[in-house]
Amino acid sequence: MEKATRQQTKDHNSRLVLKTIFNGGEVSRADVARLTGLTRPTVSTIVADLLENNLVVETGQGPSAGGKRPTLLTINGQGRHLIAIDLSGAEFRAARMNLMGDIETRDVRPAAGLRGEDALGVVYELIESILSEPSLLLGISVATPGLVNPTNGIVLRAVNLGWVNLPLRDLLEARFNRPVYIANDSHMAALAEYTYGGGLDSNNLIAIRVSRGIGAGIIIDGLPFYGDGFGAGEIGHVVVDTAGELCVCGNRGCLETTSSVRAILRRLQTIDRTQSVLAGIHSPTWPQFVEAALAHDPVATDIAVNAGHYLGVAAANLVGAFDIQTIVLAGRIAELGDILLDAMRAEMQQRVLPSMAEATTLRFSSLGPRRMADLIPLGCSALLLNQELGIL
Ligand SMILES: [Zn+2]
Structure with a gap:
């Protein structure tokens, strides 16, 4: 041999x-x-x-x-640790985790408006701030919005961060001298749900994550499906309302303009709120909106149902294309609960074959609110443990 x-x-x-x-x-x-x-x-x-x-x-x-x-x-959970970096939100988040997926320490940096080299500098800073005992560091795993080639770790395009063809993996490996994995944030979220969520009848899953933006991660036969150009699941910029608002991408009525957290808050600004508990508030925040919707405020409920309606259109298209029977909804939108799920289900049922609609389970992440908040770090951890140690 x-x-x-x-x-x-x-x-x-x-x-x-x-x-x-x-x-x-x-x-x-x-x-x-x-x-x-x-x-x-x-x-x-x-x-x-x-x-x-x-x-x-x-x-x-x-x-x-x-x-x-x-x-x-x-x-030995403490035998190694790993660093997970989440660049998907208005803040960059870092977590140092042990081998069991428990978070040992965290750090956060405001990231609104950060672009190009500046954004990269903050990523370096975050990693350095939570790095301890480098000899125990198994690796670093980064979830970024945009198109990412996970095989060479190049961020092809991340519009909000101003990154084009950025060799993020090589830059981080050269600086920290440890293995680095890079993937799209929605793909990481789907991997976390698949790995840690449980309750699955098959090895396939779609996770739709709705926070600032919207993206889906698709798991087929237990593995993330990236697509030919690594854009599988980029549903946020698929047009669902041709007469809708102008989107940052240049099209009109993308799903992100109808159903993202940002879109919902924008809509609250422009809509007539005189009949709402939010009438006296100049710029309602997301928690205020959620509270109003859960209390059946008519204006907030309307907006939530409208967002759910368009998410249902997107879910129907995914069901039609993949026939994957578990669709999980994650991200801050989950705080809206059944108002949103019911609106999505009603729309989906009208748009796919009845037998397929019946076979499809649409639900929130089964990780529970606390762990769901850490969906992306958990996905980073799953990818790294799988690639480096062969576990999970
Ligand atoms: Zn768009």
């Missing part, structure tokens, strides 16, 4: 063992051998290696199966 091949086999087996321990929670060497089909001596050698590298720890002894009580193994 060639040396390279032997090394690959060893890596493959090592990843398999690590993944089995990760998924098992607490398992013995014998369990690992049984679950992987590897021999006991092979498992013992690999486990010794993983223990020495601090990726795995011995936690105690399990029940005896007749003879000596077996030693149990588990992932």
Whole structure:
């Protein structure tokens, strides 16, 4: 056997063992051998290696199966950490996470209006601010809006950040000397929901994320589907209302002009609010709007239903194109609850074959509000753990 091949086999087996321990929670060497089909001596050698590298720890002894009580193994959550960077919002967010996806520390920088080199400078600053013990750093994973080629880490175009063909991965790898992964924010959100969300009947999923902008991430057979030009799921700039408002992209009536958080707040500014609890407020904020909608304020409800109606159009098109039966809605729009989901469902049902509409589940992220707020860092973590350690 060639040396390279032997090394690959060893890596493959090592990843398999690590993944089995990760998924098992607490398992013995014998369990690992049984679950992987590897021999006991092979498992013992690999486990010794993983223990020495601090990726795995011995936690105690399990029940005896007749003879000596077996030693149990588990992932050493603190054995490595990783840095997740989320550039999708009005603030750039950074989180340092352990191997279990728990956030150890965070940092935030205002990013409104930041572009080009300035935006890049803030990304460097954020990473430096939460970097600790570089020897334990498994890698850095960045979620950015726009078109990204995840295989070479080049941001092809991120309009709001003023980035065109930016080799972000290479820049960060050169600076921090660790593996770096770059992907689109919506793709990361979908990966997080797929990996950590649970409750799935198949290996396919579409996650529509509605915050400042709108994007969908598509998972097919357990893997993110990027599309030929890496723009799969860029539904925010698909026109849903040809008579609608002018969009930053130059078209009229894109989904982002009807249903994004930004669009909803803009609409609140221009609409007649005399019949609303928001009448006396000069510029209602998102939380004020949500509170009014949840209290069945007529004006706020109308706006929420209108946003849901156009999201339903987009969801119907996705169902028609992919026949993926789980559509998850994430982002700040989820705060609107059933008003929004009901409006989306009603619209979707009118636009796809009845049998397909019936088979489709449209729901909010199953991660719960707290973890959903960290959907993007969790996606960053899932991508990095998968690529670097073969787990998840
Ligand atoms: Zn547009």
